[in-house]
Amino acid sequence: MVMVANVQEGRGRPKDISKRQDIMDAAGELFRAGGFHGTSMDALAQAAGVSKATLYSHFADKQSLYRALIEAKMADYQVDDFAERVCGDMAADLAMIARQMLDLVYDDEALDMLRMVIAEGREGSDVPSMFEEVGPRRLMGQISDYLAMQKQKGVPYISDAVEDANLLGSLVIEHRTMMFCLMGVETPPDATVRKAHAEKAVARFIMLKQSETTLS
Numbered sequence: 001m002v003m004v005a006n007v008q009e010g011r012g013r014p015k016d017i018s019k020r021q022d023i024m025d026a027a028g029e030l031f032r033a034g035g036f037h038g039t040s041m042d043a044l045a046q047a048a049g050v051s052k053a054t055l056y057s058h059f060a061d062k063q064s065l066y067r068a069l070i071e072a073k074m075a076d077y078q079v080d081d082f083a084e085r086v087c088g089d090m091a092a093d094l095a096m097i098a099r100q101m102l103d104l105v106y107d108d109e110a111l112d113m114l115r116m117v118i119a120e121g122r123e124g125s126d127v128p129s130m131f132e133e134v135g136p137r138r139l140m141g142q143i144s145d146y147l148a149m150q151k152q153k154g155v156p157y158i159s160d161a162v163e164d165a166n167l168l169g170s171l172v173i174e175h176r177t178m179m180f181c182l183m184g185v186e187t188p189p190d191a192t193v194r195k196a197h198a199e200k201a202v203a204r205f206i207m208l209k210q211s212e213t214t215l216s
Contacts, residue, residue: 020058023048024072027065032112036066036120036127063130070134073113077104079139083146090150091202097143098172098198105173106181106188115182140165157209164209171201 026047030039041062045055059065078085079100086093104110113131120127144165151158158164174197180186189197 019048019050019054023050023055023058023065024069028069028109031066031069031116032109035116036062037123037125063126066127066130067134070113070131073107073110074104074135074139077107079104083142086146090155091206093146094168094202094205095199097146098168098202099195101139101169101172102189102194102198103191105178106194108188111181111188118182140169143168157206157213159209159212164205167208168201168205171205172198 023044027039027044030043030047034043039062041052041055044062044065045052048055059068075081077100079097082093082097082100085096105114117128117131140162144161147158147164147168148161151161177186177189181188
């Protein structure tokens, strides 16, 4: 059995990583079942098998716990650190990024998380803005930073890095398929389909950007 070490976070007693994970696992299940505002800190502590004091020692509030869940899901698919793994070939780099985006958004837990965000939005909740800030906005910011770097290197068809990142994202996340998967009408595409679509989306992006340069 692999033992989980305790880590020291700031002052005070060291925090048990395994308990933090138990809390996050419980939160993921309860948030998906009852929504963000339908889940209390009391219920979270009980489901995780920890005291409220332990819960609050790891997470100051539900908002910080929810943010941690989003960050952990992004880390699962390495979409939060792809800048460390690019090879310098833009087409290959963008295809890698696109594949990881699709792997993330069609993850069962990620789909459930997005369904919860949509439901919370109807209630005027702050959950959608938290989700957008920690998830999509951060990801698109990293993509725009990468495209800006390519522009600095002399790629002629990268014009506005932010707009181009949004264009790429729209091509990668096919909204019809996403909508039907969220509704449960279709099953998420498998890995082979996702890979093929990622490569097609990147090729289309590059073609569109090159044609803009030719016409201008």
